[in-house]
Amino acid sequence: xxxxxxxxxxxxxxxxxxxxxxxxxxxxxxxxxxxxxxxxxxxxxxxxxxxxxxxxxxxxxxxxxxxxxxxxxxxxxxxxxxxxxxxxxxxxxxxxxxxxxxxxxxxxxxxxxxxxxxxxxxxxxxxxxxxxxxxxxxxxxxxxxxxxxxxxxxxxxxxxxxxxxxxxxxxxxxxxxxxxx
Amino acid sequence: xxxxxxxxxxxxxxxxxxxxxxxxxxxxxxxxxxxxxxxxxxxxxxxxxxxxxxxxxxxxxxxxxxxxxxxxxxxxxxxxxxxxxxxxxxxxxxxxxxxxxxxxxxxxxxxxxxxxxxxxxxxxxxxxxxxxxxxxxxxxxxxxxxxxxxxxxxxxxxxxxxxxxxxxxxxxxxxxxxxxx
Numbered sequence: 311x312x313x314x315x316x317x318x319x320x321x322x323x324x325x326x327x328x329x330x331x332x333x334x335x336x337x338x339x340x341x342x343x344x345x346x347x348x349x350x351x352x353x354x355x356x357x358x359x360x361x362x363x364x365x366x367x368x369x370x371x372x373x374x375x376x377x378x379x380x381x382x383x384x385x386x387x388x389x390x391x392x393x394x395x396x397x398x399x400x401x402x403x404x405x406x407x408x409x410x411x412x413x414x415x416x417x418x419x420x421x422x423x424x425x426x427x428x429x430x431x432x433x434x435x436x437x438x439x440x441x442x443x444x445x446x447x448x449x450x451x452x453x454x455x456x457x458x459x460x461x462x463x464x465x466x467x468x469x470x471x472x473x474x475x476x477x478x479x480x481x482x483x484x485x486x487x488x489x490x491x
Numbered sequence: 492x493x494x495x496x497x498x499x500x501x502x503x504x505x506x507x508x509x510x511x512x513x514x515x516x517x518x519x520x521x522x523x524x525x526x527x528x529x530x531x532x533x534x535x536x537x538x539x540x541x542x543x544x545x546x547x548x549x550x551x552x553x554x555x556x557x558x559x560x561x562x563x564x565x566x567x568x569x570x571x572x573x574x575x576x577x578x579x580x581x582x583x584x585x586x587x588x589x590x591x592x593x594x595x596x597x598x599x600x601x602x603x604x605x606x607x608x609x610x611x612x613x614x615x616x617x618x619x620x621x622x623x624x625x626x627x628x629x630x631x632x633x634x635x636x637x638x639x640x641x642x643x644x645x646x647x648x649x650x651x652x653x654x655x656x657x658x659x660x661x662x663x664x665x666x667x668x669x670x671x672x
Contacts, residue, residue: 322614322630322639322656323505323629323630323632324504324505324630425622425624433503439638439639439640439641439656439659440636440637440638440639441606441630441634441636441637441639442636443606443630443632443633443634443635443636443637444632444633445632448504449503449504449505449622449624451504451624451625451626452624452625453622453624454624455621455622455623455624456621456622456624457620457621458503458620458621458622458650459620459650460620460646460650460651460652463644463646463652465641465644469639469640469641469656470641471641471644471654473652475503475620475650478620
């Protein structure tokens with residue numbers, strides 16, 4: 311199954327950006343590689359605000375991009391696909407076709423919507439050794455409790471920590487048991 | 492100098508407790524030891540709400556406790572010292588007498604006050620592999636940016652991560668230089 315992987319860098323106090331969207335505090339240490347991650351995904355999904363910030367910074371994603379927006383007109387333009395459908399519908403449609411994993415790039419509001427619908431399969435975070443004191447939170451409150459299990463915890467240079475978590479769904483055991491019957 | 496060490500357990504989304512103060516999601520893995528930490532501190536400081544939750548849970552701290560409260564009457568009672576003085580004053584007074592480090596136990600509002608006054612020297616976190624979706628944040632916004640450096644990053648069983656950071660103050664280099672003059 312194509313997994314939805316939320317992958318992004320955050321400050322130690324859990325912000326993905328400063329209040330104005332700036333991400334100047336992010337850095338990528340030399341001994342950190344996300345080459346494997348890039349090989350594992352072929353589609354990016356993100357919120358409209360995150361996309362606009364990325365576009366301003368000249369960001370190019372090198373893969374098909376779906377932008378979630380309630381206000382923007384749906385459809386393909388400027389090299390991306392705008393959608394106002396619910397995350398569950400968009401992900402279900404993406405999973406109908408074969409492909410690699412799906413990169414949930416942010417921001418916090420979209421990640422909250424994905425967590426509400428329990429669509430997040432993995433979380434990959436680069437944690438920077440800084441407290442910003444204010445900003446756009448990765449995990450704004452307002453979704454049900456979700457258990458995860460740690461897949462990986464790496465210490466890189468300059469205090470950069472790379473962690474990977476996998477969603478731990480309690481139903482999966484029940485499903486396995488009911489299959490056995 | 493007696494350091495102020497903020498040390499506590501948090502959910503992956505940065506909460507120190509559920510909205511009602513419950514900390515049932517916290518656990519201490521067998522392969523994690525904070526014996527060294529306990530040996531290094533001899534005084535605990537905390538906010539009034541955190542103290543009340545701890546007291547309800549029958550918590551005993553085994554060391555002198557200072558409770559910060561704007562509303563409570565100042566003074567010693569029930570085995571603790573209530574204070575309505577600013578954190579900087581209380582810490583300065585504690586540093587006038589020799590002793591071990593000072594444990595800043597929480598909650599978020601007091602930690603914010605300490606960070607505003609740049610009184611936090613170290614942050615020790617136990618990060619639990621769960622998203623609560625709502626709760627009392629460790630780092631409510633509203634303090635200036637603060638740089639830290641990573642001292643330690645340990646992976647324990649059951650997905651528990653133990654990280655330790657030290658405050659990186661840019662003035663310290665200037666101070667050293669001015670001393671040389």
